[in-house]
Amino acid sequence: MIAHPVRRPLRADQVLACTLAFACAAAAAQVSETVDAMIARDIQVAEAQYGQLLDRLRGQPGFPRSVAKGEVVTVGPLDWTAGFFPGTLWYLYEATGEARWRSAATRYTADTAPAKFDKSQHDLGFMLGSGYGNGLRLTGDASYRDAMLAGATTLLTRFNPKVGSIQSWDLWPGSTWAYPVIIDNMMNLELLMWAARASSEARYREVAIAHADTTLKHHFRPDGSSYHLVDYDPQTGAVRGRVTVQGKADGSAWARGQAWGLYGFTMMYRETGKDAYLRQAQKIAAFYMGHPRLPTDKVPYWDFDDPAIPSAPRDAAAAAIASAALLELAGRSEPALARGYRDFAEQTLRSLSSPAYLAAPGTNGGFLLMHATGHKPAGTEIDVPLNYADYYFLEALLRLRAASSGAARTGGTGGTGPSR
Numbered sequence: 568m569i570a571h572p573v574r575r576p577l578r579a580d581q582v583l584a585c586t587l588a589f590a591c592a593a594a595a596a597q598v599s600e601t602v603d604a605m606i607a608r609d610i611q612v613a614e615a616q617y618g619q620l621l622d623r624l625r626g627q628p629g630f631p632r633s634v635a636k637g638e639v640v641t642v643g644p645l646d647w648t649a650g651f652f653p654g655t656l657w658y659l660y661e662a663t664g665e666a667r668w669r670s671a672a673t674r675y676t677a678d679t680a681p682a683k684f685d686k687s688q689h690d691l692g693f694m695l696g697s698g699y700g701n702g703l704r705l706t707g708d709a710s711y712r713d714a715m716l717a718g719a720t721t722l723l724t725r726f727n728p729k730v731g732s733i734q735s736w737d738l739w740p741g742s743t744w745a746y747p748v749i750i751d752n753m754m755n756l757e758l759l760m761w762a763a764r765a766s767s768e769a770r771y772r773e774v775a776i777a778h779a780d781t782t783l784k785h786h787f788r789p790d791g792s793s794y795h796l797v798d799y800d801p802q803t804g805a806v807r808g809r810v811t812v813q814g815k816a817d818g819s820a821w822a823r824g825q826a827w828g829l830y831g832f833t834m835m836y837r838e839t840g841k842d843a844y845l846r847q848a849q850k851i852a853a854f855y856m857g858h859p860r861l862p863t864d865k866v867p868y869w870d871f872d873d874p875a876i877p878s879a880p881r882d883a884a885a886a887a888i889a890s891a892a893l894l895e896l897a898g899r900s901e902p903a904l905a906r907g908y909r910d911f912a913e914q915t916l917r918s919l920s921s922p923a924y925l926a927a928p929g930t931n932g933g934f935l936l937m938h939a940t941g942h943k944p945a946g947t948e949i950d951v952p953l954n955y956a957d958y959y960f961l962e963a964l965l966r967l968r969a970a971s972s973g974a975a976r977t978g979g980t981g982g983t984g985p986s987r
């Protein structure tokens with residue numbers, strides 16, 4: 568992990584654009600702003616903030632992930648969050664059409680290449696789909712397709728047919744688990760579904776569906792909430808335990824885990840048309856949206872069951888992921904449910920676009936959103952910016968923009984561009 572000082576000032580044009588945008592944000596909190604105006608303002612702020620981040624990084628290796636002790640924290644290409652930085656740059660290119668974002672996205676996407684052969688982790692969908700996946704969708708570059716296929720093939724090596732799942736984490740010394748699988752892993756299936764289409768090889772799709780079916784069977788509670796981690800016996804596939812690592816308690820509802828599940832099952836319904844996935848996504852949505860401890864601004868506490876609520880930290884990343892997921896779910900649900908999902912997502916995005924969450928110009932280390940929580944039990948990344956909060960925030964805004972213009976749009980590897 569390399570830390571860079573957060574000192575470089577904004578250029579004068581950025582300061583002016585940001586100050587105007589932020590003044591608008593403050594005003595928008597008082598008066599109602601159209602969805603289109605809100606999205607345009609958010610993108611303007613994103614351009615200024617990410618321009619600042621790029622300036623700060625120039626010539627130095629690494630991908631900005633967060634801010635700690637006033638300094639931007641960067642990570643290497645094998646960190647699970649590395650791809651979100653180029654992914655966000657691709658979304659800025661998509662949002663604006665400006666060549667400078669394409670060229671920055673191209674450079675940082677290339678820097679994530681080592682991930683495609685990394686057999687030691689399950690996060691290749693995040694790491695490759697965000698950069699290479701969006702790059703492929705937006706440019707059609709054939710080398711991106713090759714990188715994605717290599718990554719998908721690497722990911723298959725973590726599948727055990729006895730369990731019917733992809734192993735999330737390797738066992739570390741002293742670990743009592745045998746085959747840990749976390750709910751987040753649903754997000755990596757999009758890469759496999761894409762690979763099945765791109766290669767016409769069924770094995771990618773078969774593994775993705777097996778993993779989703781196993782998750783459906785073992786990860787959920789009757790109320791639609793999920794356990795963070797299910798540990799399996801690799802010889803028999805039997806469940807050995809259900810625990811948490813990033814949540815408050817084994818039986819609690821870690822907010823981001825609920826958002827990953829919601830997004831993952833919505834995406835798998837899009838990719839397969841399997842009704843059980845749609846029903847599960849709708850069940851998760853009902854749990855999340857109707858939770859009595861969800862704040863009125865719809866940005867969840869980091870865990871729905873933290874006894875410290877209402878003094879517990881929020882997780883803006885969970886809010887952004889859930890918004891992106893609900894906007895897709897809305898497009899795949901019957902009208903009465905769809906309206907509720909869209910309204911809820913819009914309300915969440917309005918909160919995230921307000922000065923309570925959207926960074927003031929030149930602050931927040933150049934990241935967009937404040938108040939995300941990475942790993943509360945470990946005491947790390949609490950109430951900070953996180954690159955994946957920004958990535959899914961922009962994805963949700965682009966989905967909202969497409970929905971308000973009547974276009975279908977998914978982003979990542981599931982886009983409607985050249986990758987399909």
Ligand code: GLY
Pocket residue numbers: 647751813823941
């Ligand atoms: N996949 C790790 C996290 O959501 O923090």
